[in-house]
Amino acid sequence: MSLLELERVSYRYPSGVRPALTDVTLEIGAGELVVVAGASGSGKSTLLRVACGLVPHFHGGEFGGRASVAGMDIRQHPPGELAGAVGTLFQDPESQIVMGTVRAELAFPLENRGLPPGAVARGVEEVALALGIAHLLERSTATLSGGELQRVALGAALACRPALIVLDEPTSQLDPVAGDELIASLRRLNEDHDATILLAEHRLERCLAAADRVLVMDGGRLACDAPPDAFLDWAVAEAPALATPGARLLAGAGLRPVAGVKAARAQLRAHGLLERPDTGTERCARGPLEAPDTGTGRCAHDPLGAPDTDTQPCAHDPLETTENAGNAASASVFPGPLDRPSEAGRNLAAPTRRLPTLARGRPPDAPRRRLPTLARRRLPAIADRLPGPLRRGPSADTGRRPSPEPGLALHLEHIWHELREGPVLLRDVSLAVRPGERIALMGGNGAGKSTLLRHAAGLMRPTRGHLVASGRVALLLQSPTDYLVHDTVAEEAPAAALHAVGLAPGTFAHRHPRDLSGGEKQRLALATVLGDPAQEPPAVVCLDEPTRGMDRPRKAELAALLKRMPAAVIVATHDPEFVAGFAQRVLLVADGAIVADAPVAEVLCGGTYFATETARILDGRALTPERGVELLRRLEVAL
Amino acid sequence: MAYCLALAGAALVLSAPLALGAVTLAVGLAALSAGVGGQIRRAAAFALGLGVLVMVINALVTRDGLTVIWRFGQVPGLGQLDVTLEATAYGAVLGLRAVALVLCAALYTSAVDPDEVLRLFRPWSFRSALTATLATRLVPVLARDARRLADAQRCRSGRPASRFQLMRAATAGALDRALDVAAALEVRGYGVARRPSGQREPYSRHDRAFLAAAAALLATAIAMRIAHLAPFTAYPALRAPLPAGELVLSAALVGCALLPFADRRGIVR
Numbered sequence: 049m050s051l052l053e054l055e056r057v058s059y060r061y062p063s064g065v066r067p068a069l070t071d072v073t074l075e076i077g078a079g080e081l082v083v084v085a086g087a088s089g090s091g092k093s094t095l096l097r098v099a100c101g102l103v104p105h106f107h108g109g110e111f112g113g114r115a116s117v118a119g120m121d122i123r124q125h126p127p128g129e130l131a132g133a134v135g136t137l138f139q140d141p142e143s144q145i146v147m148g149t150v151r152a153e154l155a156f157p158l159e160n161r162g163l164p165p166g167a168v169a170r171g172v173e174e175v176a177l178a179l180g181i182a183h184l185l186e187r188s189t190a191t192l193s194g195g196e197l198q199r200v201a202l203g204a205a206l207a208c209r210p211a212l213i214v215l216d217e218p219t220s221q222l223d224p225v226a227g228d229e230l231i232a233s234l235r236r237l238n239e240d241h242d243a244t245i246l247l248a249e250h251r252l253e254r255c256l257a258a259a260d261r262v263l264v265m266d267g268g269r270l271a272c273d274a275p276p277d278a279f280l281d282w283a284v285a286e287a288p289a290l291a292t293p294g295a296r297l298l299a300g301a302g303l304r305p306v307a308g309v310k311a312a313r314a315q316l317r318a319h320g321l322l323e324r325p326d327t328g329t330e331r332c333a334r335g336p337l338e339a340p341d342t343g344t345g346r347c348a349h350d351p352l353g354a355p356d357t358d359t360q361p362c363a364h365d366p367l368e369t370t371e372n373a374g375n376a377a378s379a380s381v382f383p384g385p386l387d388r389p390s391e392a393g394r395n396l397a398a399p400t401r402r403l404p405t406l407a408r409g410r411p412p413d414a415p416r417r418r419l420p421t422l423a424r425r426r427l428p429a430i431a432d433r434l435p436g437p438l439r440r441g442p443s444a445d446t447g448r449r450p451s452p453e454p455g456l457a458l459h460l461e462h463i464w465h466e467l468r469e470g471p472v473l474l475r476d477v478s479l480a481v482r483p484g485e486r487i488a489l490m491g492g493n494g495a496g497k498s499t500l501l502r503h504a505a506g507l508m509r510p511t512r513g514h515l516v517a518s519g520r521v522a523l524l525l526q527s528p529t530d531y532l533v534h535d536t537v538a539e540e541a542p543a544a545a546l547h548a549v550g551l552a553p554g555t556f557a558h559r560h561p562r563d564l565s566g567g568e569k570q571r572l573a574l575a576t577v578l579g580d581p582a583q584e585p586p587a588v589v590c591l592d593e594p595t596r597g598m599d600r601p602r603k604a605e606l607a608a609l610l611k612r613m614p615a616a617v618i619v620a621t622h623d624p625e626f627v628a629g630f631a632q633r634v635l636l637v638a639d640g641a642i643v644a645d646a647p648v649a650e651v652l653c654g655g656t657y658f659a660t661e662t663a664r665i666l667d668g669r670a671l672t673p674e675r676g677v678e679l680l681r682r683l684e685v686a687l
Numbered sequence: 688m689a690y691c692l693a694l695a696g697a698a699l700v701l702s703a704p705l706a707l708g709a710v711t712l713a714v715g716l717a718a719l720s721a722g723v724g725g726q727i728r729r730a731a732a733f734a735l736g737l738g739v740l741v742m743v744i745n746a747l748v749t750r751d752g753l754t755v756i757w758r759f760g761q762v763p764g765l766g767q768l769d770v771t772l773e774a775t776a777y778g779a780v781l782g783l784r785a786v787a788l789v790l791c792a793a794l795y796t797s798a799v800d801p802d803e804v805l806r807l808f809r810p811w812s813f814r815s816a817l818t819a820t821l822a823t824r825l826v827p828v829l830a831r832d833a834r835r836l837a838d839a840q841r842c843r844s845g846r847p848a849s850r851f852q853l854m855r856a857a858t859a860g861a862l863d864r865a866l867d868v869a870a871a872l873e874v875r876g877y878g879v880a881r882r883p884s885g886q887r888e889p890y891s892r893h894d895r896a897f898l899a900a901a902a903a904l905l906a907t908a909i910a911m912r913i914a915h916l917a918p919f920t921a922y923p924a925l926r927a928p929l930p931a932g933e934l935v936l937s938a939a940l941v942g943c944a945l946l947p948f949a950d951r952r953g954i955v956r
Contacts, residue, residue: 101873102873128876131873131879132876146872147802147820151802152800204875208876520844531842533856541844577844
């Protein structure tokens, strides 16, 4: 039985110049988990808004064709009436929470249906238990994190036990952990409760493995409607921007793309390109031709069997080292004793060679541990025992010092930010950023990434420690529209800045900023913070979550743009695929402290959540599909 | 809510310094017992300033009272300006009342759940009550939006935007936010919201205790007023006796306010 039926549906928004949907016909059956893919502006959100009745009732506009949900024609039934059959979750959790406490929020849709208090209380308990948010019931919604808010909003959407659940990029504002938890919750609802789910998502690698079908929207038309594996086949041939990294990896190696890490690994194993899982304690599987482990208990790195002379575990692929060295070389020249290609992006947590090694609590030549969390937690205690200028401690001279360390674009020295009546936002953060360096800040929601960027840009002052920049620090915050206050693009930023971000003044100068697409707004906002490059070029450019809600081509454009910048660039992001394509060095932030500071390959190959799909498929031997393909081809030749 | 209203009512009914002090003390102790002492402390910092301002203004503008304590002489525009003991004392009483009222409001906003208030008024005027609740909830959200906008403007290079441009951007942002919230309300079934069923959740033991305390507080205050048990006269000469009855009833006010907190069973702090 079809739960959602669209027959030749076309729709144009009241202010739209062209239709948002054109002649869309589809059926979704009960119990299906359907992913809606497509570029930004392709019609995904509009399709979802048809399913919940907001189109046409809430938005107005011209609607043609026929659409029904659970047997109700959406033109005859407003969203409020459809709410019993359709639960809806949007992108921004903040705008979906209307009540003061979690319990009241979950009760709200039930009370709107006029249920008696007993039924409301039961409904609230059931949905809270189903989503694992029972412990939040008495919490004020103002105190919840982004991930918690999104789960509460999902709970409110599910409270009436709808037959169809519609979700519009629900993970775009969540960190990988919270995003994966949300997808897992949806999968459980689909498998255990037979819920029908319609999910629009840009990061397809997150959800394809759980999907039954994929719908692809392109210019308002339905371009593809197929099971995940068939969709990947189609995407590799017809729309490479939609192909997941895993699909590109397998297709590049001449194999049929499949959805999900597990299936991709099985595919590689079936072709002898990946060994069966180890039964021992070692984490990584090795390539078939790999040299025997030397007994260190760590992974051997070179898939061609070269002895592992690098002391750094899980910098597996020699190709990756080359890649990072290349990035470093192309970005800038590191002066002084650190100017070694293989060390690019490493050992830069402090201005001198002495500080990083001591502050990290290890002798200069000792092997580095992967993600040395414990060592870094002890950092304050270690630093207290250091002599002279390395000693950390209360200082009356907090904030910026007048002269920067030579050769550094930005230098943070033992930065603390402690609230008078609240938590510690930053804990003893030391960081040295060289000109031209490209750094990614990763970590969970609320870990302190944004706070760190705000300190760098001078929006917040540290309660202890020093911060020095060699010039202006430009900061692009999460919402680009906050920067855009004028009537034309030309008024927002000088022509040179527009040119620098790829907005040709001739084309864009007279357009209204709010009429630009999401990616163009982002570029314009970046231009407003960069300013005229001839007058005061920034020494450091910081961007806070710039890839939220972006499709893959726009992310690639942004990465290319940032790579061209002469200034040092620091990007806070949750997106490991973006990091792999942009950064040289990754700082992992947790609870206000930097818990790992290492080259991209080391962090993204060794992590579970903070890892690219390619790294997860290949046990961390390559970060990007292109490198992975190269590696697999070499393995094939060796075999 | 009734408890906070009763405390505010007592502050409005009483005018003797001791009794008003007892009400203020009761609000402070109730806030501490409710675990919202921090919020009340912040409100008190504002309220004390307001109280002093009220006292100073009253002392400067009131010409009543026989005991001159400061002569400013001829002040241009104001004429002869004398500050009297009576006007200062009455100003202090007015200031104390203002402090008590601000603290009552702070206790209400920090200790009373707006969702419960919405539930209470839902049978009579659901949409108005929801609008009020949304407004309460969206104030901090919009304040955060405004801070974000201000931060973004600080990050801009070059000439800062004018106030008009900022105002326009803030309005556009607030309207966008309102549109999103409206869409969320629609898909949660607000558009077809029905009047709730007649059944109501029973009052808990604590609800009853606070209702009783509210009634006792208000009754005590009204009794003190009617029976002149807390006499205070400011003009023309200051007269503020301290009868035993006022002492006892002031202590009773504090006791009434704190009694509901004696039973902590079933309360998680």
